[in-house]
Amino acid sequence: MKLSNLKDLQTKALAAALNVKGREVLVERLAELGLPSKKSEAYRYFDAESLFAKEYKTLSYLPKTIDEGEKIVIVDGVVASAPKGLRIYYEACEQIDLEHFDPMYYLGHLLSPHVIKIEIDGDVELDIEHHFTQSDALISYRIVLYNQSNRHATLYEDFVAEDIENTLVLYGYDMHIARDSTLNVVKLQTMQDKQYNMIASNRVNVAKQANVMLKSFDLGGDQGLQMLKVDLDERAHVEAGHLLYLNEESKRGIVSQIIHKGEYSTSKQEAKNILDGHARGIFDALIRVEHSAKYTKAEQNSKAILLNEKAYMVAKPQLEIYIDELEASHGATTGQLDEKQLFYLQSRGISYVEARKMLVIAFANTLIETVKDSRHQERIKEAFESVFYTNH
Amino acid sequence: MSTSIMDIQNLQAKIGDKAILKGLNLQLEPGKVHAIMGPNGAGKSTLSKALVGHYDVEITGGDIVYKGKSIKEMEPEERALEGIFLSFQHPVEIPGVNNAYFLRTALNAKRKHEGKEELNAAEFLRLMRDHLEMLGMKSDMISRSLNEGFSGGEKKRNEILQMLILEPEVIILDEIDSGLDIDALRAVSEGINKMKDGKRSFLVITHYSRILDYIEPDYIHVLKDGKIIKTAGPELVAELEENGYDAIEEA
Ligand SMILES: Nc1ncnc2c1ncn2[C@@H]1O[C@H](COP(=O)(O)OP(=O)(O)OP(=O)(O)O)[C@@H](O)[C@H]1O
Ligand SMILES: [Mg+2]
Numbered sequence: 001m002k003l004s005n006l007k008d009l010q011t012k013a014l015a016a017a018l019n020v021k022g023r024e025v026l027v028e029r030l031a032e033l034g035l036p037s038k039k040s041e042a043y044r045y046f047d048a049e050s051l052f053a054k055e056y057k058t059l060s061y062l063p064k065t066i067d068e069g070e071k072i073v074i075v076d077g078v079v080a081s082a083p084k085g086l087r088i089y090y091e092a093c094e095q096i097d098l099e100h101f102d103p104m105y106y107l108g109h110l111l112s113p114h115v116i117k118i119e120i121d122g123d124v125e126l127d128i129e130h131h132f133t134q135s136d137a138l139i140s141y142r143i144v145l146y147n148q149s150n151r152h153a154t155l156y157e158d159f160v161a162e163d164i165e166n167t168l169v170l171y172g173y174d175m176h177i178a179r180d181s182t183l184n185v186v187k188l189q190t191m192q193d194k195q196y197n198m199i200a201s202n203r204v205n206v207a208k209q210a211n212v213m214l215k216s217f218d219l220g221g222d223q224g225l226q227m228l229k230v231d232l233d234e235r236a237h238v239e240a241g242h243l244l245y246l247n248e249e250s251k252r253g254i255v256s257q258i259i260h261k262g263e264y265s266t267s268k269q270e271a272k273n274i275l276d277g278h279a280r281g282i283f284d285a286l287i288r289v290e291h292s293a294k295y296t297k298a299e300q301n302s303k304a305i306l307l308n309e310k311a312y313m314v315a316k317p318q319l320e321i322y323i324d325e326l327e328a329s330h331g332a333t334t335g336q337l338d339e340k341q342l343f344y345l346q347s348r349g350i351s352y353v354e355a356r357k358m359l360v361i362a363f364a365n366t367l368i369e370t371v372k373d374s375r376h377q378e379r380i381k382e383a384f385e386s387v388f389y390t391n392h
Numbered sequence: 393m394s395t396s397i398m399d400i401q402n403l404q405a406k407i408g409d410k411a412i413l414k415g416l417n418l419q420l421e422p423g424k425v426h427a428i429m430g431p432n433g434a435g436k437s438t439l440s441k442a443l444v445g446h447y448d449v450e451i452t453g454g455d456i457v458y459k460g461k462s463i464k465e466m467e468p469e470e471r472a473l474e475g476i477f478l479s480f481q482h483p484v485e486i487p488g489v490n491n492a493y494f495l496r497t498a499l500n501a502k503r504k505h506e507g508k509e510e511l512n513a514a515e516f517l518r519l520m521r522d523h524l525e526m527l528g529m530k531s532d533m534i535s536r537s538l539n540e541g542f543s544g545g546e547k548k549r550n551e552i553l554q555m556l557i558l559e560p561e562v563i564i565l566d567e568i569d570s571g572l573d574i575d576a577l578r579a580v581s582e583g584i585n586k587m588k589d590g591k592r593s594f595l596v597i598t599h600y601s602r603i604l605d606y607i608e609p610d611y612i613h614v615l616k617d618g619k620i621i622k623t624a625g626p627e628l629v630a631e632l633e634e635n636g637y638d639a640i641e642e643a
Contacts, residue, residue: 339447340484341484341486343446343447343468344480344483344484344486345489345494345498346467346468346469346472347444347446347468347471347472348472348494349473349498349502349505351469352469354501355469358494359486362486362487362488362537363488365488366487366488
């Protein structure tokens with residue numbers, strides 16, 4: 001399958017090309033938004049076209065019996081194992097957002113008539129491991145996640161690529177965060193050696209008085225884009241943190257819309273970007289406060305450090321506000337390491353090279369340390385240092 | 393003078409386009425405490441920065457000879473490894489760098505340079521314990537990020553802690569006493585006095601006589617308009633306090 005064949009198709013032709021019946025609304029949305037290209041608002045800084053120009057083999061997603069295991073393991077889009085008692089099944093997705101800004105959200109749903117539905121029970125910690133084992137493949141799947149009111153759950157997400165090359169992964173979540181609950185999602189993803197590229201398209205719906213924490217730690221090379229739309233109901237809160245450490249020719253980052261719909265909703269979004277080699281980091285993030293969202297608080301910030309003169313950061317924090325009764329701040333900086341700090345370390349006998357490393361790691365740590373679980377915090381630190389040290 | 397540990401010869405330096413040090417001469421003698429006093433903006437901090445190779449300061453003439461060798465061209469970290477230490481007037485905050493980790497990295501860099509074995513975390517903490525107690529520092533201060541959110545006094549204590557650990561040979565203290573309460577001043581002075589071993593040399597930049605009561609300087613130098621304009625014994629302090637710097641004439 002070649003995704004570029006879907007370019008510029010009108011609704012009917014698109015439905016035929018994707019071989020879907022019914023689901024017209026989704027096809028229409030995809031046709032309206034158009035397949036991502038340099039001209040698409042959301043994909044302007046990401047070279048989607050070159051990924052779509054390749055021929056990929058398509059996989060079948062026949063459900064297998066799910067083994068009992070400590071983690072949820074999803075192999076090439078099919079659930080292989082899950083903890084005992086976890087409610088996980090394949091179903092048609094009932095609640096699809098018809099106002100998502102990302103065409104790939106609709107393409108993902110159209111390619112996955114059945115999604116992996118997970119209902120999180122109670123106060124749990126879950127590990128999800130995504131495995132990719134096929135070369136030159138288009139791996140496409142979606143996960144729908146529900147949690148329970150008044151409960152506090154945490155999800156740790158990891159990615160494992162076997163010895164593969166040139167695969168494209170399209171995946172993403174529809175998360176429904178129940179009233180008065182907390183969901184904590186920590187994603188760690190190292191991409192390297194042209195094994196696979198990824199577009200993740202997420203939608204997070206946060207009910208009244210619920211809290212969601214979304215932390216992503218994206219390391220290494222290759223192409224990856226995280227699309228995120230968050231809707232906040234009354235007194236709902238989102239805290240999003242994104243660490244990027246990129247090298248080589250990598251293009252990765254986040255394109256997001258956080259939409260305040262309910263009164264007293266709050267959002268805090270923080271990106272820390274470290275760019276090496278010829279890499280390009282993307283932080284294209286909109287916060288929209290609607291008429292209905294009085295007394296909102298919104299905070300957004302991106303900081304980037306360039307370690308190479310060829311590295312580049314696209315930082316576009318944007319506020320779109322329709323009311324006066326709110327507190328909002330946003331900003332973005334891009335620069336080198338702080339020379340005062342560098343000098344301080346050197347003046348204590350620490351070499352320039354070592355001092356630079358300490359400051360880069362420190363910059364990353366300020367975000368990594370927002371992951372409170374010490375085992376996972378340590379794991380992310382190690383992952384970061386191992387990618388960083390192979391380049392320094 | 394060949395007996396000096398550091399010989400600053402006719403030093404001229406600028407920051408940006410502005411000439412700050414204008415032919416400054418000063419010899420630091422081993423085992424002695426040299427105090428430098430002088431009006432705001434005279435160039436005291438600039439001198440201390442020049443000695444440790446700070447990027448702000450460009451040396452345009454003269455020389456700095458340390459243990460018989462010019463260090464003018466040396467990198468800051470080499471100067472530190474060779475035993476020169478500056479306690480900064482305004483220590484910088486470094487979020488995300490753990491204080492203990494920083495201190496151990498610095499100490500191990502020095503030990504490695506001296507051909508000694510590096511200390512592991514446990515050995516290091518043992519070494520720290522006594523220092524912390526003497527300086528009246530809470531142990532959580534070394535598990536926090538370096539200087540981040542430290543009060544003025546805590547930052548200065550942390551500078552002294554670094555001095556105690558690194559055991560340098562020329563110790564430059566730029567206004568170590570400013571902003572300290574009485575207890576902190578006493579603790580910091582005690583730390584300094586503990587380092588006196590008859591060989592180390594101290595350069596103490598200050599505006600106040602109080603710290604000098606504790607650490608008993610051997611010489612008082614007056615730095616004005618980029619030069620040392622007078623050198624005398626400790627008795628000069630009282631005279632300066634009485635008459636101010638305007639009364640001092642270049643010798
Ligand atoms: N980074 C800089 N850029 C421009 N001018 C500077 C810089 N640093 C210092 N100066 C100037 O150099 C001169 C000497 O400053 P210095 O800090 O050495 O004075 P000082 O004697 O330490 O004063 P104080 O007693 O106030 O600490 C001052 O006029 C100051 O404004
Ligand atoms: Mg000064």
